[in-house]
Amino acid sequence: MTHGTMLEPGAGRPIVGGGLNATLKIAGGSDAITSTFEVIVPPGYDVGAHYHTHGEELFYVVSGQVELFAFEPAIRSKTHWSMWVSRDGRSPLHAGPGSLMHVPAGCPHAFRNTTDEPAVMLFQAAPAGHEDYFEELAKLMAGSRGQLDPDEVAKLRLRHDVHQITTLASPN
Template sequence: MSLLVPKSGESGQPGQSGESVIVRDAEAEVVGRAPTTVKLLADSSATGGALSTQRVTLTGGADGAKPHWHGKSAEMFFLLDGAAEILSGDQVVTAGPGDLVVVPPGLPHAFAAAPGADADLLIVLTPGVERFEYFRHLQRIALGEVGPESLLEVQELYDNHFTKSVAWDARNR
């Protein structure tokens, strides 16, 4: 749950000057379950369009996202703990704790925990895109409530366009 804290004497939209967005760990919505969980932290509507952010935890070498690209947003991956493989264009980078990878709009990217490892990532899209419903949609797919092909119908809505990657497919898995 997001709390908006206006500066004394000010009001307005979330994320505007003078306001903070505060998300308490215990109140953040979690979608999915091990080996892949996503903690929804702040969506675009909570930040005045500035950013969308979530924390993704992958266990035992789990995949995070298949190759895709965003037309409007850059995506930042900050590895909090563990080891992750991150596709950035045609390069696969192995990231460790404290490593940062920023992928510009239009560049294909993907991520997964390194083989046999766990990964804990903070992911930020800027400018923000409403992403929480996208992750809820992924959960509905995992539960069998809708088919995976339904993602193709919402690519434009979530600015999440799937693509192929020879570099990603060639990883030693």
């Protein structure tokens, strides 16, 4: 007989460090093809524009406000990704509760919190295993004291099929 998973609020495996605050709700593996997280996005956090050659992601804003981006820009300029525009005129979305972003493999994307309040997002990654990236990133951020080494972040991301376009910014 197959059973699903039911979790009480707050349940799951915490992944925290250096401003990263996520709870792994469902780990990928034999029972799940995706990893599912609740992520608290602190003020000032910017994941940086990036893409995955094999991964697909889904972000759902539960509370707060974030800026979301998921398209190929007309020009990958040196300006911040929030200034990018697609060939068909799309620009990043100022997103509140109920907003959703689906990211297919190969699509540049990012999110950031420019407000003074934390935001909460439900996040799914397929294939499963993104929890390994989050755990390594949390350790790196915890040891950085707010000064992330861009080379270390780039190495970590490449190990996990995260191809960085712009820089990750942790909160001050």
